[in-house]
Amino acid sequence: MNKTxxxxxxxxxxxKAYGLLARTVAIQNPSExxxxxLIQFFEMAFELSWKLLKDYxxxxxxxxxxxxxxxxxxFQDNLIENGHVWMRALxxxxxxxxxxxxxxxxxxxxxxxxxxxxxxxxxxxxxxxxYESCDSG
Numbered sequence: 829m830n831k832t833x834x835x836x837x838x839x840x841x842x843x844k845a846y847g848l849l850a851r852t853v854a855i856q857n858p859s860e861x862x863x864x865x866l867i868q869f870f871e872m873a874f875e876l877s878w879k880l881l882k883d884y885x886x887x888x889x890x891x892x893x894x895x896x897x898x899x900x901x902x903f904q905d906n907l908i909e910n911g912h913v914w915m916r917a918l919x920x921x922x923x924x925x926x927x928x929x930x931x932x933x934x935x936x937x938x939x940x941x942x943x944x945x946x947x948x949x950x951x952x953x954x955x956x957x958x959y960e961s962c963d964s965g
Contacts, residue, residue, distance in 0.1 A: 831887035836962065838883045839955045842876040846952050849873045853945050860930075863937050867924050870940045874921045877951055881907060884955075909950055917944045 849869040855862050878895045881902045885892050888905075892898045895918055903911035920936055927933055 831883065832962065835880060835883035835887050836959060838876065838880040839959050842873065842880045842955070843952065845869065845873040845876050846948060849940075849945060849948065853941055858937070863933060866937055866940060867927065867933060870936075870944060871921055871924055873948055874917055874944070877948055878918070880955065881951075884958075907951075907954060908947065910947060913943050913947045917947065920944070 849866070849872075852858070852862065852866045852869050855866075858866060878898050882892055882898045884907070885898065885901055885905070890901055892901050896915070899908065899911060899914045899918065902908045903914070908914055916939070920939060923932075924936060927936065
């Protein structure tokens with residue numbers, strides 16, 4: 829399969845997950861269930877974001893495998909703006925899989941709203957432009 833086609837397909841999936849996350853982030857004073865949805869949508873969007881970056885980097889000729897390696901290369905290539913935020917998002921995404929503490933879920937939800945969602949928004953904007961330029965080019 830053409831590697832450009834692969835990242836474009838991944839972007840379409842990321843865009844759906846990003847949309848779910850964006851709508852959930854917009855909820856003021858979320859209920860416990862809505863907060864759980866926020867964390868779940870963050871997990872989905874994060875997973876698709878690093879895989880989107882991986883597919884894009886592979887289309888550019890890189891061989892990157894792990895999420896950490898993908899994020900480092902994406903930062904070096906200016907695909908993402910704040911590498912430290914993405915690394916913390918990776919750590920928190922791994923922690924959310926085992927999250928059972930309500931206080932910790934409040935902390936993670938705040939990080940998603942304040943740091944991780946804005947980083948994903950920047951990523952979405954970058955790939956929206958790249959996707960559209962492929963259509964027009």
